[in-house]
Amino acid sequence: MDDLALAWIRLEVLGALRSERKSCLRPLASDSVAAGFPSPADDYIETGIDLNDALIRHPSSTFFLRVSGDSMRGAGIQHGDLLIVDRSLEFRSGKIVVAVIEGAFTLKRLVQHQGQWHLEAAHPAYPATPLNDDLDHCLWGVASHAIHAL
């Protein structure tokens, strides 16, 4: 049973990690005791805060991207942030969007100005880009959140 022994050794190493993880998923209260009076707290069971629920409205059309660059700093999006993009949201003037420009994902604000659509940076050093036939582009999705590590 050498192979079994090996499996057990690895199990023990991972065991600590596992119990740690589990603790944050456990409900705050639960009706596990069958005898006696029901707990008065049972009507108020909460399952904890799930960031997936809070930040992702449409899981099947939501993608994560990593931000590189500082042109959106004025909008509160910084280099290294985790960007949540929901491709089911409508493209509207003022939304921060991911566009594909010449084969690369680009993050800018979509703005309609006097009938002309532009991609605008949130940084004075970057000029706005008009969206016209001269530019190889397509709109990919609307950014819904940026997660910034402190």
Added chain:
Amino acid sequence: MPSNDPATRPATGRATVLIDGNNFYASCEAVVDPSLIGRALVVLSNNDGCIVSRSAEARALGIPMGTPYFKVRSALERQGVIVRSSNYALYADMSQRMMATLEPWVEELEIYSIDEAFGQLHRLRDGGDLTSWGQQVRHTVLRQLGLPVAVGIAPSKVLAKLANKLAKSSASHGGVFDLGTVLDPAPYLEAVPIEDVWGIGRKLSRWCRLRGVANAKALRDMPNGELRRKCGVVGLRLQHELQGVACIPMELVPSSKRETCVSRSFSQPIRELPQLKQAIATYLSRAAEKLRRQGQRTGAITVFVRSSPFNGTSFYSRAATVSLALASNDTAVLLAAALPLAEKLFHPHKPLQKAGVLMQQLVGEDTLQHHLLVPLPEEQQQRRRSLMATIDRLNKRYGQGSVQWAACGFTPPWQMQRSRLSRAATTRLGEIPIVYA
């Protein structure tokens, strides 16, 4: 080929649709890597063996499907075609997203394969015509996932499959074709070779050809007595479906499998017995895990090996089977029973290219087994079961191979080669794409 503007008729009742992703693997690659959009791209099978998916641009170059990579490698390089290994993590995730997106569009959805699903819905508006409905489905999946799909609509599954093909083959259909509202579908059926009819095997199509039944229309119209004598209910069902009578039901719950197979090609030929044993041990433990996930036990294990069909030496292919006294899904039991087969199959002068294990005579885990040989007392069996369950959970949480049997070896040289693998861009935080701000 019939004209593109056929006479139509109103249709009522339930429609069956087949929705599938165009060039699914290649399309998935372009979703997370926009530099691939509009480029000729091919995706290779396991071990970078054959071309299994081509972008529209690669198709246009005339690169054939299924070609062994090594044969066209330099030609692809010359033409600037981009090559990717199969990224199953990405395709599985995109598939699950696609199915979830389709779900609300139909009354019932049957996931038929990684990139195709049957659906059913009632024809209500527009004289029953579902073409504009199909366009909306297409638009939604393209917009929300970046995946192009084709929609075939018809009264039955066999015809829906056919309509889907027509939707793709003619540019004027725009990826959607409703065969159910076509006044006379005969010219369309006539254009479909018998081999392309869904559900026709190679044997049956050959039999049809011998009788001059060369296309879908001829099969639809042939005398049913002859068909019934040859292939019984199966043939009649096919014929009915072609006539527009739905008789193949939707499978909403995947039927429990009767066999499970795990096999792979090696990145480099195996010439030594210990390596072959490691490979087979790896496949056995994967198969055992599959069985446990499906709640099944196996009663018999077949191990097979073969040499490369491409190199000059004579082709070598062998298989051996062992029956278990007591059906099991315990990895240790399966290893003990089937690993000795590797010794039988190994040949010192035949470099092996591929091996696999096939689990047969599967029974449900809850099936009671009355047997004189009960190898372990109940308490110990319970402990084995919970050990297996724990190992499965750990591998699920921390990634395949976090806990494995020593018999499988560590980073063995024969393991699958995927030299041009893209990243797990939708399932691993460390591998998500970059967006430039």
